[in-house]
Amino acid sequence: MMRWMMAALLAIAAPAFAQAPLEVREIGSLHVGGRIATLSGLPQRQMTFSAGAPPVMLDPNGEFQVEQMYAQYVKLANPRARFPLLLWHGGGLTGVTWETTPDGRPGWQMFFLRAGHDVYVSDAMERGRSGWARFPEILPGEPVFRPLGEGWSLFRLGEPAGWNRDPARRVAHAESRFPIAAWDQFMKQGVPRWATTDRQIQAAYDAYVQAVCPCVVVVHSQGGNFGFNAVLHAPDKIRALIAVEPSGAPDEAADAARVKGVPHLVVWGDYVAEHPFWSRARQNIERWQARIREAGGTAETLDLPAEGVRGNSHMLMMDTNSDEIATRVQGWMAAKGLMR
Amino acid sequence: MMRWMMAALLAIAAPAFAQAPLEVREIGSLHVGGRIATLSGLPQRQMTFSAGAPPVMLDPNGEFQVEQMYAQYVKLANPRARFPLLLWHGGGLTGVTWETTPDGRPGWQMFFLRAGHDVYVSDAMERGRSGWARFPEILPGEPVFRPLGEGWSLFRLGEPAGWNRDPARRVAHAESRFPIAAWDQFMKQGVPRWATTDRQIQAAYDAYVQAVCPCVVVVHSQGGNFGFNAVLHAPDKIRALIAVEPSGAPDEAADAARVKGVPHLVVWGDYVAEHPFWSRARQNIERWQARIREAGGTAETLDLPAEGVRGNSHMLMMDTNSDEIATRVQGWMAAKGLMR
Numbered sequence: 001m002m003r004w005m006m007a008a009l010l011a012i013a014a015p016a017f018a019q020a021p022l023e024v025r026e027i028g029s030l031h032v033g034g035r036i037a038t039l040s041g042l043p044q045r046q047m048t049f050s051a052g053a054p055p056v057m058l059d060p061n062g063e064f065q066v067e068q069m070y071a072q073y074v075k076l077a078n079p080r081a082r083f084p085l086l087l088w089h090g091g092g093l094t095g096v097t098w099e100t101t102p103d104g105r106p107g108w109q110m111f112f113l114r115a116g117h118d119v120y121v122s123d124a125m126e127r128g129r130s131g132w133a134r135f136p137e138i139l140p141g142e143p144v145f146r147p148l149g150e151g152w153s154l155f156r157l158g159e160p161a162g163w164n165r166d167p168a169r170r171v172a173h174a175e176s177r178f179p180i181a182a183w184d185q186f187m188k189q190g191v192p193r194w195a196t197t198d199r200q201i202q203a204a205y206d207a208y209v210q211a212v213c214p215c216v217v218v219v220h221s222q223g224g225n226f227g228f229n230a231v232l233h234a235p236d237k238i239r240a241l242i243a244v245e246p247s248g249a250p251d252e253a254a255d256a257a258r259v260k261g262v263p264h265l266v267v268w269g270d271y272v273a274e275h276p277f278w279s280r281a282r283q284n285i286e287r288w289q290a291r292i293r294e295a296g297g298t299a300e301t302l303d304l305p306a307e308g309v310r311g312n313s314h315m316l317m318m319d320t321n322s323d324e325i326a327t328r329v330q331g332w333m334a335a336k337g338l339m340r
Numbered sequence: 341m342m343r344w345m346m347a348a349l350l351a352i353a354a355p356a357f358a359q360a361p362l363e364v365r366e367i368g369s370l371h372v373g374g375r376i377a378t379l380s381g382l383p384q385r386q387m388t389f390s391a392g393a394p395p396v397m398l399d400p401n402g403e404f405q406v407e408q409m410y411a412q413y414v415k416l417a418n419p420r421a422r423f424p425l426l427l428w429h430g431g432g433l434t435g436v437t438w439e440t441t442p443d444g445r446p447g448w449q450m451f452f453l454r455a456g457h458d459v460y461v462s463d464a465m466e467r468g469r470s471g472w473a474r475f476p477e478i479l480p481g482e483p484v485f486r487p488l489g490e491g492w493s494l495f496r497l498g499e500p501a502g503w504n505r506d507p508a509r510r511v512a513h514a515e516s517r518f519p520i521a522a523w524d525q526f527m528k529q530g531v532p533r534w535a536t537t538d539r540q541i542q543a544a545y546d547a548y549v550q551a552v553c554p555c556v557v558v559v560h561s562q563g564g565n566f567g568f569n570a571v572l573h574a575p576d577k578i579r580a581l582i583a584v585e586p587s588g589a590p591d592e593a594a595d596a597a598r599v600k601g602v603p604h605l606v607v608w609g610d611y612v613a614e615h616p617f618w619s620r621a622r623q624n625i626e627r628w629q630a631r632i633r634e635a636g637g638t639a640e641t642l643d644l645p646a647e648g649v650r651g652n653s654h655m656l657m658m659d660t661n662s663d664e665i666a667t668r669v670q671g672w673m674a675a676k677g678l679m680r
Binding site for chain 2: 021022023024025026027028029030031034036045047048058060062063064065068070072074076077094095096099100104106107109110113123128129131132133134141142144145146147148149150165184185187188189190191192195196
């Protein structure tokens with residue numbers, strides 16, 4: 001058994017502990033990053049504000065706060081972690097990813113609070129409480145809306161043919177760990193996303209890191225490449241990066257030597273090899289990890305199926321064994337000296 | 341001095357109490373309400389996903405979860421309030437209204453947690469973490485984006501002529517309590533809003549009340565009419581309503597007798613009489629309050645300037661005396677028997 005698994009089991013030793021209340025010093029939030037954008041020369045818009053009322057002419061020009069991001073923190077009275085833990089969600093979703101699971105169980109925010117971390121949960125630029133701006137004038141292009149069934153195969157719950165509008169007729173992988181009865185509830189967490197705003201999202205994340213770190217960062221899916229880049233941009237601020245099912249990695253131009261002092265862990269669920277998009281993404285990530293190691297850094301992998309943990313979807317923080325996986329991540333952090 | 345002011349002062353008696361950590365049982369969240377909408381017959385859209393890449397054809401048709409709302413809760417280990425406290429934000433904003441103030445002080449969420457309430461903070465349908473849907477196909481019309489300076493006079497920080505893009509040249513009311521140096525930071529909290537979705541917003545709030553109440557509800561601004569209506573729709577579920585600077589009230593057709601068992605409190609800041617929109621809104625609200633009293637109910641007013649508290653803006657939960665106002669609201673709740 002890997003050494004850090006032993007550390008995990010020792011770290012979560014006392015069952016009674018899990019039931020004690022959290023001692024919280026403060027719950028709060030901030031917006032960070034962004035800029036003031038000016039629109040001018042746009043024609044007046046005719047808008048109807050209430051059914052049956054005459055239309056009103058609205059001036060769309062002016063100055064607007066745009067491209068900021070939101071983060072909420074829960075600070076413990078006596079944190080046992082050395083640094084705050086930042087959780088970054090993935091595409092088409094928000095920080096809600098880390099909160100209560102769609103079937104009502106405490107999520108990773110609660111897990112890591114109980115494990116003694118100050119936890120920060122954020123919404124990327126353009127998502128959730130970060131707000132969004134007029135398009136295409138400020139945000140380029142237009143947003144994409146995820147249909148109800150797209151994630152069924154994309155998140156590796158089942159084959160595309162297993163999707164059905166009728167929940168009773170949906171077919172998931174035999175060993176799937178996702179709480180599939182809660183799929184429609186999960187889909188309520190979706191928010192529109194732009195495909196053309198990576199630069200702005202990264203800029204806001206970089207401002208966030210400057211504002212609240214040193215820290216440890218956990219990223220998911222589309223958040224992956226933002227996380228890898230954030231470490232490249234601020235290797236002095238991010239003490240470790242845990243990338244859960246990341247969808248992208250830095251390109252050939254990135255200098256892996258910059259991050260050799262920042263341990264990386266990548267976590268994969270099941271059914272990756274069978275999925276064209278995810279197997280390609282994984283190869284890209286593993287190339288980046290290899291370059292980190294060649295440069296003298298630490299880049300490890302928690303391959304859940306290889307560890308005998310079968311059936312995890314892309315949304316492994318929502319899967320029914322989400323606490324077990326979080327325990328392993330906690331053990332890795334402890335083994336890397338990130339706890340007091 | 342009003343009786344419930346005495347109760348407030350007694351309730352917040354021990355200074356040391358304010359510094360003890362919160363004992364929190366659970367932090368979590370849920371999405372509630374909404375429906376599955378089907379789009380069909382829309383043409384394919386040509387979209388560019390990355391700069392320089394060939395455009396991709398995207399099918400905008402399909403089924404989508406829409407019109408849901410998000411709420412986050414903090415549940416105490418030992419709440420002293422009898423019911424959870426729900427905080428509903430106003431127009432163009434989200435639940436962040438109740439969180440850390442723009443100048444970095446704990447907000448009303450923290451105040452009421454320390455006062456012993458389980459506190460729920462929500463984002464209305466279409467805002468923040470509730471997500472939003474394709475328009476005009478699902479959400480009618482188009483959204484409005486608040487310019488940087490619109491709130492300066494609308495929220496009664498100062499006269500319209502007092503606004504300036506340059507913070508050093510802005511002029512506020514002499515006694516203004518808003519942390520005016522943090523105005524641009526506050527504007528980062530803004531999110532787009534539709535003017536045509538009151539029905540959907542109310543439906544989601546009504547579903548929310550059914551899901552989590554009995555409860556006490558605090559509403560702000562545009563949230564006001566949603567709150568008044570929520571009580572009309574579920575007078576058995578909402579034990580009291582506190583409307584902070586509400587912008588609207590139920591119309592002549594509403595049956596005030598339905599809510600005679602639900603005590604109402606309306607809170608006003610300063611400069612209302614001088615502001616055409618707010619003085620008219622206040623008259624409408626006071627008409628509704630009078631009807632509640634005529635029907636045998638309780639509808640009281642906390643008029644801050646009349647109490648000698650001058651200078652409050654529309655955003656009085658962010659003003660520098662926000663804790664003092666929250667203390668008075670707490671005293672009113674205690675006097676109405678809402679604490680154990």
